[in-house]
Amino acid sequence: MKKWFYVIASLLLISGLTAACSDDEPDNNGGNTDIEEVVPGTNHRILVAYFSEPLPDGVDAVTSASRVIVNGDLYGSVQYVASVIGEATGGDMVRIQTVQPYPGNFDDLADRADQERQNDVHPEITTNIENFNNYDVIFVGYPIWWYQMPMAMYSFFDKYDFGGKTIIPFSTHGGSGWSGTLGDIADLEPEATIVTGYSISRNNTATSRNGILNWLGEIGMME
Numbered sequence: 001m002k003k004w005f006y007v008i009a010s011l012l013l014i015s016g017l018t019a020a021c022s023d024d025e026p027d028n029n030g031g032n033t034d035i036e037e038v039v040p041g042t043n044h045r046i047l048v049a050y051f052s053e054p055l056p057d058g059v060d061a062v063t064s065a066s067r068v069i070v071n072g073d074l075y076g077s078v079q080y081v082a083s084v085i086g087e088a089t090g091g092d093m094v095r096i097q098t099v100q101p102y103p104g105n106f107d108d109l110a111d112r113a114d115q116e117r118q119n120d121v122h123p124e125i126t127t128n129i130e131n132f133n134n135y136d137v138i139f140v141g142y143p144i145w146w147y148q149m150p151m152a153m154y155s156f157f158d159k160y161d162f163g164g165k166t167i168i169p170f171s172t173h174g175g176s177g178w179s180g181t182l183g184d185i186a187d188l189e190p191e192a193t194i195v196t197g198y199s200i201s202r203n204n205t206a207t208s209r210n211g212i213l214n215w216l217g218e219i220g221m222m223e
């Protein structure tokens with residue numbers, strides 16, 4: 001139950017890595033992945049694709065921390081970052097969802113996510129982007145689940161060919177930062193260009209709007 005949470009908390013205490021997981025800052029994964037600083041080209045056709053699983057009220061303090069309420073609207077934390085990106089860039093939005101919905105109870109969700117990860121299950125997704133080839137810049141958003149991307153993201157990368165396109169990752173987490181996911185995306189989509197992404201703790205997501213807008217400016221994506 002919430003093993004990742006306790007493991008991460010211990011690691012942070014032991015190694016003093018809190019600063020390395022600093023929020024509100026673009027993060028280039030420690031330089032392990034070949035990452036461009038600015039989106040190449042002009043006249044972009046932008047898609048914002050994201051996976052977000054906000055859990056219902058009253059589960060417990062850990063899970064409810066992933067929910068964001070801004071101006072009275074309720075979001076999952078990735079969903080909130082996606083909404084700011086979509087509004088600022090004018091990109092089309094698509095939410096990545098699985099055919100079999102994930103449970104709304106944290107322990108059941110954690111178990112299913114762990115089973116999928118351990119068995120390399122790529123769950124079928126309902127997401128269907130008919131005009132995918134029309135987009136040249138795709139923001140790709142996800143939470144960290146069990147130190148990696150949710151397996152539905154692997155299904156998403158299976159389904160669409162990102163060759164020649166630009167991927168801009170964004171992510172929220174409970175302490176793990178990118179957790180190696182930038183390298184995973186580069187491995188899954190070796191023919192894509194990857195641009196500096198945005199990673200933030202769910203604890204700071206509700207106040208991240210200005211940080212997101214600054215980052216978008218830095219990578220040349222403000223309208």
Ligand SMILES: Cc1cc2nc3c(=O)[nH]c(=O)nc-3n(C[C@H](O)[C@H](O)[C@H](O)COP(=O)(O)O)c2cc1C
Nearest residue numbers: 052053066076077078143144146147174175176202
């Ligand atoms: C099944 C599950 C596993 C998680 N594993 C991790 C993890 O390994 N490291 C971490 O930092 N956060 C982990 N988290 C926390 C989420 O990354 C965090 O709450 C995120 O903001 C959720 O985004 P969302 O509300 O948009 O779904 C996990 C959350 C869930 C539900």
